[in-house]
Amino acid sequence: MKDHIHHLAIPTTNVAESVTWYTTHTQCTVEYQDETWALLGYENIQLALVIPGQHPPHLAIVRDNAEQFGPLVTHRDGTRSIYVKDNAGNQLEIMAADSLTPA
């Protein structure tokens, strides 16, 4: 049983321009978009485009035991997670599996 990587957030300085770039050059759906971030849907994963400072670039991994990483924060969409860093300093979001609705 391998973990699921829920989404990946990469930086941009202009969300609208990045949404245009990705929808022009690749095949994806725009799941959400505002001025501070957007969420694109790919076949196997979601890609977030974020303005650093507003939202940290990161990789989100779903775990059954997310709370073992520390106290979870509940987000507006109902998901619960904690941000941690790996040994090399990469930012990870550990998401509680039971806080996700089935895709």
Next chain:
Amino acid sequence: MKDHIHHLAIPTTNVAESVTWYTTHTQCTVEYQDETWALLGYENIQLALVIPGQHPPHLAIVRDNAEQFGPLVTHRDGTRSIYVKDNAGNQLEIMAADSLTPA
């Protein structure tokens, strides 16, 4: 029909330490490992841990029309791809769909 994101490569300064971190804290398989990079298998995507300078951190997207991005390079594993940057400077690898063996 949405594109598939084949893998994601994030930086580390010590591949062995990062493999230990990810296999200890998350559930994944070690598909490949040497001193310059490693490839971890998750449920829906592969995660590469790379030493920048040896291998660039990037996001790899599978496209039918990869050659429209420019001339493709054939790698030792038989895959063909080109590295491009998105509008914000993020490094992407565009992989030719017909160069990939079914998972």
